[in-house]
Amino acid sequence: MSLEALESDADSGQDALEFNWDDHLEETGALSVPHHVFKHVDQGLQTGLAPGMKLEVCVRTESEATYWVATIITTCGQLLLLRYEGHQDDRRADFWCDIMTADLHPIGWSRQQGRPIRPPVGVREKHQDWETLLEKALNESCSVPANLLEGAQRGCNPIDLLSPGLSVELVDRQDAGVVWSAVIEDNIGGRLRLRYAGTEGLPDTHSITWVFYLDPLLHLPGWAQEHNCTLRPPAALLPLRTEAEWEEVKKTISSQEQDSSISDEFYKDRPAITPHCFIEAMKLEAVDPAAPFTISPATVTKVFNDQFFLVLMDDMREEAQKDGGGHAFLCHRYSPGIFPTQWCLKNVVKLSPPPGFQGQDFDWADYLKQCEAEAAPQHCFPPDPSDQCIKESMMLEAVNPLCPENIHVATVTKVKGQHVWLRLEGSKQPIPEIIVHTDSMDVFPVSWSETNGYPLQYPSKPRVEKQRKVAVVQPEKHRVPSKDSSPDTAKQQLNNSQAEIAGQTNGKYCCPKIYFNHRCFSGPYLNKGRIAELPQCVGPGNCVLVLKEVLTLLINSAYKPSRVLRELQLDQEGRWQGHGETLKAKYKGKSYRATVAIVRTADQVADFCRKTCIKLECCPNLFGPRMVLDRCSENCSVLTKTKYTYYYGKKKSRRVGRPPGGHSNLEGGVKRRGRRRKRRKQLFVHKKRRSSASVDNTPVGSPQGSGDEEDLDDDDSLSEDTGSEMQDELMDDSEYSEKKSQPPTPSPSPPETPRPSRRRRKARSPSCSDDENRPPSPKSPRVEVPQKLCLDSSPLEWSVTDVVSFIRTTDCAPLARIFVDQEIDGQALLLLNLPTVQECMDLKLGPAIKLCHHIERVKLAFYQQFAS
Numbered sequence: 001m002s003l004e005a006l007e008s009d010a011d012s013g014q015d016a017l018e019f020n021w022d023d024h025l026e027e028t029g030a031l032s033v034p035h036h037v038f039k040h041v042d043q044g045l046q047t048g049l050a051p052g053m054k055l056e057v058c059v060r061t062e063s064e065a066t067y068w069v070a071t072i073i074t075t076c077g078q079l080l081l082l083r084y085e086g087h088q089d090d091r092r093a094d095f096w097c098d099i100m101t102a103d104l105h106p107i108g109w110s111r112q113q114g115r116p117i118r119p120p121v122g123v124r125e126k127h128q129d130w131e132t133l134l135e136k137a138l139n140e141s142c143s144v145p146a147n148l149l150e151g152a153q154r155g156c157n158p159i160d161l162l163s164p165g166l167s168v169e170l171v172d173r174q175d176a177g178v179v180w181s182a183v184i185e186d187n188i189g190g191r192l193r194l195r196y197a198g199t200e201g202l203p204d205t206h207s208i209t210w211v212f213y214l215d216p217l218l219h220l221p222g223w224a225q226e227h228n229c230t231l232r233p234p235a236a237l238l239p240l241r242t243e244a245e246w247e248e249v250k251k252t253i254s255s256q257e258q259d260s261s262i263s264d265e266f267y268k269d270r271p272a273i274t275p276h277c278f279i280e281a282m283k284l285e286a287v288d289p290a291a292p293f294t295i296s297p298a299t300v301t302k303v304f305n306d307q308f309f310l311v312l313m314d315d316m317r318e319e320a321q322k323d324g325g326g327h328a329f330l331c332h333r334y335s336p337g338i339f340p341t342q343w344c345l346k347n348v349v350k351l352s353p354p355p356g357f358q359g360q361d362f363d364w365a366d367y368l369k370q371c372e373a374e375a376a377p378q379h380c381f382p383p384d385p386s387d388q389c390i391k392e393s394m395m396l397e398a399v400n401p402l403c404p405e406n407i408h409v410a411t412v413t414k415v416k417g418q419h420v421w422l423r424l425e426g427s428k429q430p431i432p433e434i435i436v437h438t439d440s441m442d443v444f445p446v447s448w449s450e451t452n453g454y455p456l457q458y459p460s461k462p463r464v465e466k467q468r469k470v471a472v473v474q475p476e477k478h479r480v481p482s483k484d485s486s487p488d489t490a491k492q493q494l495n496n497s498q499a500e501i502a503g504q505t506n507g508k509y510c511c512p513k514i515y516f517n518h519r520c521f522s523g524p525y526l527n528k529g530r531i532a533e534l535p536q537c538v539g540p541g542n543c544v545l546v547l548k549e550v551l552t553l554l555i556n557s558a559y560k561p562s563r564v565l566r567e568l569q570l571d572q573e574g575r576w577q578g579h580g581e582t583l584k585a586k587y588k589g590k591s592y593r594a595t596v597a598i599v600r601t602a603d604q605v606a607d608f609c610r611k612t613c614i615k616l617e618c619c620p621n622l623f624g625p626r627m628v629l630d631r632c633s634e635n636c637s638v639l640t641k642t643k644y645t646y647y648y649g650k651k652k653s654r655r656v657g658r659p660p661g662g663h664s665n666l667e668g669g670v671k672r673r674g675r676r677r678k679r680r681k682q683l684f685v686h687k688k689r690r691s692s693a694s695v696d697n698t699p700v701g702s703p704q705g706s707g708d709e710e711d712l713d714d715d716d717s718l719s720e721d722t723g724s725e726m727q728d729e730l731m732d733d734s735e736y737s738e739k740k741s742q743p744p745t746p747s748p749s750p751p752e753t754p755r756p757s758r759r760r761r762k763a764r765s766p767s768c769s770d771d772e773n774r775p776p777s778p779k780s781p782r783v784e785v786p787q788k789l790c791l792d793s794s795p796l797e798w799s800v801t802d803v804v805s806f807i808r809t810t811d812c813a814p815l816a817r818i819f820v821d822q823e824i825d826g827q828a829l830l831l832l833n834l835p836t837v838q839e840c841m842d843l844k845l846g847p848a849i850k851l852c853h854h855i856e857r858v859k860l861a862f863y864q865q866f867a868s
Helices: 003-011 021-028 039-043 109-113 121-126 130-139 243-254 263-267 318-322 364-371 487-502 528-532 543-556 561-568 602-615 641-650 673-690 707-720 723-738 758-763 800-808 813-821 826-830 834-841 845-865
Strands: 054-058 067-076 079-084 095-098 167-172 175-188 191-196 208-212 282-287 295-303 309-313 328-331 395-399 407-416 419-425 434-437 514-516 580-587 590-597
Touching: 021 395, 067 130, 121 130, 167 191, 282 309, 282 364, 295 364, 395 419, 514 543, 543 561, 543 580, 543 602, 561 580, 561 590, 561 602, 800 813, 800 826, 800 845, 826 845, 834 845
Parallel strands: none
Antiparallel strands: 054 067, 067 079, 079 095, 167 175, 175 191, 191 208, 282 295, 295 309, 309 328, 395 407, 407 419, 419 434, 580 590
8 A cells, every 4th residue: 555545544534543462363363472482582581590599688677787598489570589598388478579679699798798697587486596507508509690689780681781882793694704893773672773883874774784682693892803703894885985994993893892791691591503514515495584485495605614604595597607696694503494405395385496497397306416416414404393382373573574673463374394484464565475483583472562662563454334224232143134224225325325435525524633632521431541542633534434433432432332332322213314324332242333423524523523522421522623722611620420410411301412303312311220220120130030040149249230330231131132122111211201300209110020129129229329320230139148168277278279179169160270370379369359360360350259259258267267
């Protein structure tokens, strides 16, 4: 797509939303490549501190500064979980500390400095002869290295040591004996942007290169001199400066001071390069790193030493032969992209003949005979491990080989041995599938770019306009098409709509910018925090497209999107006159659709926005073509949800600003939600009594019975009823709204839905709310109080197996696997609460409340039986 087309999309309000990996994986149904596959990413996050190492730490519970030995239990970045020596397997005294702020030292530091060594009170109570315990700890050879706790490396991982401005040396990609200096310009999670020395002011095409810090060709200053290598810039840079200028740069490089303080950490994670057994003129199959799209024949043209050799891509064209052949690149035994001959044939992969090859079908036997060469034997190549956890259709992030500064969303299209074929997405120009090794340092796990604050190239999502008209808001799986709409009618409406939008190119149909004034009163339906996260404005562009985008953003910003969609729903009379657009909302795993009125011309936009705000009982200036800078003209800052509902929702027979015959869901105007929901609650309970469905064991008064769940339940009951039942309920609501101006008079309830007695309502009052918008939930049936739990042992002593055994005795037995995976023992169980369970176990509200109910029973039993 051209740039002009992209700008046009942005103007019409259809620009792509911010990319989110979770949403993308859910939409595509794909899986992400497991994180442990990317070993180079994990290595860069390790600080060198490992569980089991010992150190000395200042005892915080003592009045004077004393020190004692502690063991590292686990690490999390620069945070350490420590356990004092003498506690053995007792986890109760474990504590966290920050390497950067805590008083930590290697074993033996206190004696060298003459500092007092004394254990905390808990250790002294357990071990009277703690001096013997100390001597044993001091004699063990598992101390944390001093350089990890002191100096520049304190709390730093290897990536943090490579800061911008640091000089490094890079081996030439075509000659293992040539090295040139470069300066780190940026460090993106260990991926270094390097500028070659002496290229200041030159174009970035040849001056900039990208390498990962674990690349075997990257070294610290002084490495070239130590290994007798030649200092020379890459061949592509030589014509850009005179020989005298390069000599001056070379002198500057030679005079650089060597920094040996980080050399140990810099090289400690490097994989060892074992000797190879290649000889010159051997033939093999290879992927050109400069264009990794195909596999072609190649030749070993030079052997530098027992570690490195040069591979040249075969090119049989005359002009290439004069220039020395195709592209050459440096390799070692474990270099990705080199294969033995016949590898493509055995793995059913296409082998591309070399350019200039004469013949229809390529055959290795004939080719070797023609070139008078021999094939590299199988033992020259490392064996392919049998375990492979990358599968087709999995997703990851990958570097674009044609533009290394770009990282793309990538999909695995093929897996052969240790190599995978990737399709890069989000590129302006189509890119062929690239071939990479599974251990390549140019591929990363999903969300790696977001974690490191680097832009990710992702595919744009075209918006598909769906023209299906729906009469009521209900889940898609229960949606029944209208009997009045025939296929010919729908097709005619579709053609008319498309023709109308296509002809809207002048100013009459151009909508101005629509601003979201998040400081204004948001009303009872919209979440003020979510509105504050919306863009400042949408548009300008086509009125239908801009307003549809605005309403979609508002629906997604609601506490309950389905409720807002119900409020905006077009009335029955105007729905089939071509004045509506279909909008969609998702809530609690269900999808809802409704037809919403949207104006077509720019002169109607301001009035449309104001009326929509009044429908949603929010400030009329919450969104619209006018930006509210400091103070709203409606003085809405003094309103609360309760006050606004009182003054604008009850006092008048119609809502403020609602035009006569407006798009209300009920004919009489304002809906009496409380009375309507009570009737539905009785219907729901009545049906439950007749059915044999299982009853939720959630106790009365729990969050599941709060008003936050009621509106969705209301929608659910609407979708589950038949069409006649829904029509009867709408008629009942209309009757209530017509009588709201009359004084209330007692009237008997219908016999099929008897109204519960006053005593019964009082018994259920804990789940009720004083707010009219928060009636009791119809999904909170009364249940018997569970029997008192009697524990055989203290939960503090429970192991993971004990916890799992208890969970399996409850109605939450299917969740026992989570406790095994997360290693939750008794102590951790007592610390769980509802927010923690929802966040860490990824449970929905209902199962989370059930689980927390059983956890609270354990806590209560623990306090009654063991806390005293």
